[in-house]
Every structure is written in structure tokens, then in C-alpha cells.
Amino acid sequence: MAILAPDSTTTIPFSSNGHQDTLLELNPFLIAQRQLAEAVEILELDDATHEMLRWPMREFKFVFPVKMDDGSTRVFHGYRVQYNDARGPAKGGLRFHVQETLDTVRALAAWMTWKTAVVDIPLGGGKGGVTCNPKELSRSELERLSRGYIRRVADFIGPHNDVPAPDVYTNPQIMAWMLDEYEAISRQHLPGVITGKPIALGGSQGRADATARGGILTLREAARTLGMELQGATTAIQGYGNAGAFGHKLGAELLGLKVVAASDSRGGIYNPHGLDHDALGQWKQRTGSVVHFPGAEAVSNEELLELDVTVLMPAALESVITGHNAARVQAKIIAELANGPTTPEADHILHDKGAYVIPDFLCNAGGVTVSYFEQVQNAYNLYWTAAEVHKLLEAKMVTAYHSVREMAERMTVHNRLAAYLVSVDRVAAVMKLRGWV
Numbered sequence: 001m002a003i004l005a006p007d008s009t010t011t012i013p014f015s016s017n018g019h020q021d022t023l024l025e026l027n028p029f030l031i032a033q034r035q036l037a038e039a040v041e042i043l044e045l046d047d048a049t050h051e052m053l054r055w056p057m058r059e060f061k062f063v064f065p066v067k068m069d070d071g072s073t074r075v076f077h078g079y080r081v082q083y084n085d086a087r088g089p090a091k092g093g094l095r096f097h098v099q100e101t102l103d104t105v106r107a108l109a110a111w112m113t114w115k116t117a118v119v120d121i122p123l124g125g126g127k128g129g130v131t132c133n134p135k136e137l138s139r140s141e142l143e144r145l146s147r148g149y150i151r152r153v154a155d156f157i158g159p160h161n162d163v164p165a166p167d168v169y170t171n172p173q174i175m176a177w178m179l180d181e182y183e184a185i186s187r188q189h190l191p192g193v194i195t196g197k198p199i200a201l202g203g204s205q206g207r208a209d210a211t212a213r214g215g216i217l218t219l220r221e222a223a224r225t226l227g228m229e230l231q232g233a234t235t236a237i238q239g240y241g242n243a244g245a246f247g248h249k250l251g252a253e254l255l256g257l258k259v260v261a262a263s264d265s266r267g268g269i270y271n272p273h274g275l276d277h278d279a280l281g282q283w284k285q286r287t288g289s290v291v292h293f294p295g296a297e298a299v300s301n302e303e304l305l306e307l308d309v310t311v312l313m314p315a316a317l318e319s320v321i322t323g324h325n326a327a328r329v330q331a332k333i334i335a336e337l338a339n340g341p342t343t344p345e346a347d348h349i350l351h352d353k354g355a356y357v358i359p360d361f362l363c364n365a366g367g368v369t370v371s372y373f374e375q376v377q378n379a380y381n382l383y384w385t386a387a388e389v390h391k392l393l394e395a396k397m398v399t400a401y402h403s404v405r406e407m408a409e410r411m412t413v414h415n416r417l418a419a420y421l422v423s424v425d426r427v428a429a430v431m432k433l434r435g436w437v
């Protein structure tokens with residue numbers, strides 16, 4: 001049985017059947033360590049390399065006060081984990097979420113390390129966040145929270161050591177406040193400290209839909225590999241944030257997917273005749289959720305995962321496809337726009353039943369790839385067109401997909417393990433060159 005991290009602050013999620021194994025199965029950092037161990041064994045890496053890759057190189061955990069609109073002060077818990085910077089500055093998003101824990105951030109930071117390696121960009125992996133419910137905060141409270149977070153981490157981040165970006169419940173406006181706070185502290189313009197900025201503040205064309213666009217490109221390549229036609233293919237999308245909503249739009253526009261189901265934290269909807277992206281987007285904008293969308297019937301998030309569709313896109317949070325429901329997942333292709341949606345138990349079940357998984361840190365690497373382009377543009381102070389960004393992103397995603405596909409074929413392993421083999425080998429090689437191991 002896996003051992004909990006020594007200073008774990010994980011709040012183990014409630015499990016319906018209450019088994020301890022189930023609880024451990026759902027700790028994302030233990031999952032990340034298990035996935036790594038499988039790759040390390042096949043690559044025959046030495047113990048020191050494995051130990052370096054099993055843990056974050058540095059992690060920051062802090063509390064900070066925020067003045068609330070009613071005059072009271074609330075204290076929030078914040079995190080920034082620099083998992084590995086052998087290949088370049090730590091890179092990864094900031095999440096504002098009620099369930100944010102140090103172990104979640106560690107797992108997400110580890111996955112960023114493998115993500116930047118699989119698309120072969122000169123960056124390492126990091127992640128951060130604040131335990132909070134952003135939906136309960138006013139705009140000015142959110143601004144003070146964002147600035148307060150940066151005041152705690154300003155000494156440790158920077159264009160050449162650690163570069164945050166948006167993640168779940170953070171967005172370009174939050175990046176703008178954070179950039180402004182960092183530049184106020186540094187007393188100079190340093191747009192490369194953070195990515196996913198508004199375009200007017202040094203953001204990149206094509207960054208907003210980059211995660212979904214990259215995922216759709218890997219889906220296109222997967223369909224070619226499998227000899228499948230995706231025009232009109234039924235699709236279910238779990239999660240309707242940035243990745244899910246743009247996954248719907250670009251999936252329909254670029255591949256002709258027919259999205260029949262979508263969900264968010266409040267529930268899901270299903271219409272066998274297909275859901276229109278623009279109409280659903282407007283509905284969500286107006287009502288705050290996809291639920292009760294006219295003409296669609298209600299489904300739960302759990303039911304959505306088990307629908308009889310060709311493509312399933314988990315685009316929300318970790319550990320939604322587990323040992324308990326994987327056998328009932330019917331999709332032929334699972335394009336993981338979320339980070340860590342599938343547990344190792346589920347991976348084996350899906351593999352055995354012949355489902356084709358495009359693993360998270362490959363499928364959703366488009367976001368960080370365009371973040372890297374954003375940094376390059378910031379460094380040159382020269383900005384590219386959307387067409388240029390799309391072309392460079394496509395080249396990166398197609399190359400990464402085929403490096404994973406080739407590895408999977410050569411080693412006869414499933415795609416996630418193949419992606420680990422590609423990435424871990426790259427990070428380990430650079431640690432060796434540096435003389436760390």
C-alpha cells in the first residue's frame with residue numbers, strides 16, 4: 001500500500017463506500033508518485049534519480065490576510081510548489097478552489113513537469129493555488145486575494161525561475177492584478193513573470209483557447225492513428241470551464257464532433273440531437289450553469305461519464321474515472337482535457353477494454369505551450385498573429401502526440417505510461433547532464 005507523504009495536508013475526499021484503499025486511490029499526489037514509479041522501473045533509472053523525481057524540489061505553504069468588503073479580515077491558505085526546474089523555470093497555473101490542498105498542488109506540479117517535457121519546451125513544472133471559494137468573493141475581494149498571494153510568493157517567482165498562469169477558477173484579469181502587484185514590488189516591467197495575461201498587457205493571441213485547441217489536435221491525430229472518422233462523432237464533455245467550453249467549440253468547428261452532453265459543478269445536460277456551442281455558452285453566461293438548458297434532459301456528472309458516446313472529454317477535476325466506474329465508461333476515445341481525471345486503477349480497466357486514452361499531460365499541453373510562446377514574445381517585446389501561434393502550436397502538439405504513440409507501440413504499453421516514458425526520460429537526462437544524479 002502506498003505511504004502518505006510525510007507532511008501531507010490532504011483532506012481526503014469523502015468516499016461513498018468508505019474503504020481506506022479507495023481513499024488512498026484518490027490522493028492525486030500518491031497517484032502521481034505511482035505513475036512515476038512505473039515509468040522509472042521500465043527506464044531502469046537509479047534510486048537517486050527516482051527520489052529526486054518523486055518529490056518537489058521546493059514548496060511554499062503560507063497563510064495571508066485579506067480585507068473583506070464588510071471590514072473583516074479573513075486568512076487564506078496559499079501554496080506554490082516548484083516541482084522540478086532541471087529543464088527550465090518552473091511553470092504552471094494557479095488554482096482558486098475550496099478543495100485545494102498541498103498534495104493536490106504537488107500532483108499538479110509533477111504533471112506540469114511531465115507536460116512541459118512531453119511538448120519539449122524549455123521549462124520545468126510548478127503549480128500553486130489558494131484554498132478558497134472564488135464564487136463567494138466579490139471582485140474587489142478577489143483582487144485583494146490575488147495581490148496578497150503575490151506578496152507572499154514574489155521572492156520566489158520570476159521570469160527566470162518560476163512563472164505562474166491561470167488554472168481552475170483563475171483567469172486573465174487575475175493574471176493582470178498579479179502582474180501589476182509583482183511589477184510594483186520589483187519596480188520594473190517584467191511581463192514574462194506570468195502568462196495567460198490579457199492581450200493588452202502582453203498576453204498572446206491564441207492563449208485563451210490553447211488548452212482545448214491542443215487537445216483537439218491530439219484527438220485528430222488519434223483518430224487518424226485509429227482509422228476513425230470523427231465527423232458527427234457523439235461527444236460528452238465533463239466540465240464546462242475554459243477547456244470544456246472551447247473543447248466544444250473547436251471540436252465542432254475543426255473536427256465536426258457532435259457534442260450531446262455537457263456538465264459543470266451543478267449538474268449535466270444531454271440532448272441526443274446535439275448541443276449548440278454558442279447557445280449553450282450564452283445560457284451558461286446568463287444563468288451561471290449549463291443545467292436546465294432548453295431542450296436537453298438532466299444527467300448527473302457520474303451518468304455523463306458512462307454515456308454511450310464515441311468521445312469523452314473529462315475537462316474538470318482530478319479522479320473522476322476510477323476503479324469504481326471505469327468498467328462502465330463506453331467511449332472509444334477519452335481525451336483528457338483535465339489534469340489527472342483518471343486513476344491508475346481506471347487506467348488498467350480502460351486499457352483492457354480497448355478504450356484509447358489521450359493522457360492529460362499530452363492532451364492538455366496546448367495551454368502551457370502557448371504560455372511558453374507568450375513568454376518568448378514578452379522577452380522579444382514583439383508580438384505574433386493568431387495564425388502564427390496556431391501554426392507553432394500545431395507543430396508542437398503533433399510532434400508530441402507521435403512521440404508518445406511511437407513509444408506506446410515500441411514498448412507495447414498504454415498511452416499514459418508511454419507519455420511518462422518520454423517525459424521522465426527527458427527530465428532525467430537533463431538532471432544527469434547537470435550532474436545532479
Ligand code: GLU
Pocket residue numbers: 091092093094115163164165166167168195196339364365367368369371
Ligand atoms: N493551468 C494550465 C495547465 O494545467 C496552464 C499552465 C501554464 O500555462 O503555465 O496546463
